[in-house]
Amino acid sequence: xxxxxxxxxxxxxxxxxxxxxxxxxxxxxxxxxxxxxxxxxxxxxxxxxxxxxxxxxxxxxxxxxxxxxxxxxxxxxxxxxxxxxxxxxxxxxxxxxxxxxxxxxxxxxxxxxxxxxxxxxxxxxxxxxxxxxxxxxxxxxxxxxxxxxxxxxxxxxxxxxxxxxxxxxxxxxxxxxxxxxxxxxxxxxxxxxxxxxxxxxxxxxxxxxxxxxxxxxxxxxxxxxxxxxxxxxxxxxxxxxxxxxxxxxxxxxxxxxxxxxxxxxxxxxxxxxxxxxxxxxxxxxxxxxxxxxxxxxxxxxxxxxxxxxxxxxxxxxxxxxxxxxxxxxxxxxxxxxxxxxxxxxxxxxxxxxxxxxxxxxxxxxxxxxxxxxxxxxxxxxxxxxxxxxxxxxxxxxxxxxxxxxxxxxxxxxxxxxxxxxxxxxxxxxxxxxxxx
Numbered sequence: 001x002x003x004x005x006x007x008x009x010x011x012x013x014x015x016x017x018x019x020x021x022x023x024x025x026x027x028x029x030x031x032x033x034x035x036x037x038x039x040x041x042x043x044x045x046x047x048x049x050x051x052x053x054x055x056x057x058x059x060x061x062x063x064x065x066x067x068x069x070x071x072x073x074x075x076x077x078x079x080x081x082x083x084x085x086x087x088x089x090x091x092x093x094x095x096x097x098x099x100x101x102x103x104x105x106x107x108x109x110x111x112x113x114x115x116x117x118x119x120x121x122x123x124x125x126x127x128x129x130x131x132x133x134x135x136x137x138x139x140x141x142x143x144x145x146x147x148x149x150x151x152x153x154x155x156x157x158x159x160x161x162x163x164x165x166x167x168x169x170x171x172x173x174x175x176x177x178x179x180x181x182x183x184x185x186x187x188x189x190x191x192x193x194x195x196x197x198x199x200x201x202x203x204x205x206x207x208x209x210x211x212x213x214x215x216x217x218x219x220x221x222x223x224x225x226x227x228x229x230x231x232x233x234x235x236x237x238x239x240x241x242x243x244x245x246x247x248x249x250x251x252x253x254x255x256x257x258x259x260x261x262x263x264x265x266x267x268x269x270x271x272x273x274x275x276x277x278x279x280x281x282x283x284x285x286x287x288x289x290x291x292x293x294x295x296x297x298x299x300x301x302x303x304x305x306x307x308x309x310x311x312x313x314x315x316x317x318x319x320x321x322x323x324x325x326x327x328x329x330x331x332x333x334x335x336x337x338x339x340x341x342x343x344x345x346x347x348x349x350x351x352x353x354x355x356x357x358x359x360x361x362x363x364x365x366x367x368x369x370x371x372x373x374x375x376x377x378x379x380x381x382x383x384x385x386x387x388x389x390x391x392x393x394x395x396x397x398x399x400x401x402x403x404x405x406x407x408x409x410x411x412x413x414x415x416x417x418x419x420x421x422x423x424x425x426x427x428x429x430x431x432x433x434x435x436x
Contacts, residue, residue: 001075004066005082008051012044015183022181030104037093039175043187045086046170050190052079053163053197057206058300068302069244069257070431077142084139087166091132120172128169131162138162149280150253160198167191167198207246207255207297212237216292217269222355225276226320227285228261233268233296240264241327242305244431245298247272249288253280255297259404259431261323263330270296273356275320303431305340308400313342314388315370316413318405322346322356324431325404329363329370339369347405350378385416398422403430 016039025032054062055076063069141147141155171191178184200206218230229247239245241263246255262271276282303324305313317325325344332339344364348354357374364372375383392398401417401424403410410432414424422428 001071001078004051004075005048005079008047009044011186012040012047015181015186016040016043019175019178019181019183023177029107030100031107034093034097034100038090041086041090041093042170042173043183045083045090046166047186047190048079048083048086049163049166050194050197052076052083053160053194053201055079056159057197057200063300064302068431069300074432080139080142084135087132087135091129120168124169124172127165128173131165131169134158134162149278153254157201160201163194163198167195210299211295211297214270214294214296216288216290216294219288219290222273223353225285226355227274227288229272229274229288231270231272231294231296233270235268237268237270237296238264238266239270239299240304241331242303242324243299243301243327244324245270245272245296245300248295248297249284249292255295256280257300259301259323259327260299261326263327263333273320273323273326277320301431303402303404303429305342305402306338308340310340311397312399313340314399314401315342315344316347316383316388316401316403316405317344318347318403318409319353321404321406322360323404325402326356326359326363329360329367332367332370333363336367336369339367341369343371343373345373345375345383347375347377347383347409350376383413385413385420388413389417389420389422392420392422398427400427400429403428407432 016036020036055072058069058072063072066072066075138156138159141152167190170187174184174187178187212233212235214231214233216229217232218228220228220230222228231247239260242259244257244259246257248255258272258274260270261273262269274281274284276285305315305328315325315328344360346354346357346360351357354374354376360372360374364370388401398421401413401422403413410428410430414428417428418424
């Protein structure tokens with residue numbers, strides 16, 4: 001993630017530097033520095049916003065390269081924060097002129113080269129200012145976890161409109177000399193790519209090619225707060241073990257991601273295990289009905305143990321995070337020799353909160369390479385990084401860790417393993433469903 005953002009900023013820096021060196025000022029002063037900072041921050045904010053729009057349309061080729069849709073959403077979130085910070089800096093440097101006038105004498109401005117779109121300069125400046133404020137508000141709402149998701153989802157859709165507004169602002173106000181230089185090519189590429197993505201978002205085309213009509217076949221209560229949902233999907237549906245899909249049961253609420261908790265049997269049946277963790281999932285426990293029409297979009301995700309290099313593996317399933325591991329085990333029933341040497345920790349508070357325990361025992365009985373350990377935190381100590389690292393010998397390769405569960409638990413394990421020398425950036429795999 002950091003490398004991608006750094007690469008975008010580096011391209012902007014080099015493009016801006018090329019334009020500056022092509023027409024250097026006769027004398028460097030604070031006003032020249034101010035003008036150049038306005039251009040650099042504006043170009044950088046625009047390029048990062050283009051990345052945001054590209055990530056928003058969920059292209060399959062990019063998902064594969066980034067290691068999963070959850071990684072794309074994480075990059076999308078931090079790109080939004082960075083773009084907002086750059087846009088705010090761009091605006092504050094612009095409006096901070098009176099502060100500089102109090103400290104430095106003004107100098108005559110170099111005459112500006114006339115451009116084709118000069119008639120729109122006034123409008124471009126005004127809407128650019130409003131775009132910054134709206135962008136800041138959107139980021140604050142995104143970071144405010146208590147703001148209702150279904151309202152946020154509708155508000156967030158105006159991001160595409162904001163991009164088009166910023167595109168108008170940038171194209172109109174860009175120096176005329178830029179368009180004959182590489183910096184102009186960067187600006188044009190951002191406008192083309194971001195514009196197409198924004199129009200796709202506004203037209204509702206995101207994910208359309210991967211949407212399937214479905215129908216609820218069965219609903220089974222596995223516990224007081226977990227239900228098993230089985231749907232029949234129309235069309236040529238196929239998924240890999242460990243992937244997830246977006247389920248839409250209420251158009252007003254929109255799509256939510258759930259891991260597919262079963263292997264693909266070729267019949268178009270898709271099973272989800274849904275735990276009541278928030279307002280929406282609590283409502284689903286009561287609102288879903290057999291025969292109800294649903295929409296399923298996907299599959300997505302790259303949470304696949306077979307991507308590993310053959311080293312021993314540790315599977316950590318915390319609560320409802322057990323679903324991808326059930327899919328993995330089901331996919332191995334016919335070919336148990338494909339399974340790696342793995343230890344599966346199923347971490348729950350007590351037996352009442354372990355509705356998948358018997359299913360896991362049955363599945364693991366047919367896959368000898370996978371050792372199941374059920375951990376009840378009410379009566380045993382919680383699983384720790386020290387326990388996962390206990391069998392590792394200095395100088396020997398580390399096992400890989402595949403985790404699905406609460407983010408706080410994952411962070412604690414990663415921090416502990418990192419302190420013990422594990423290269424967690426390479427060997428700790430997890431999917432984090434954070435839609436905002």
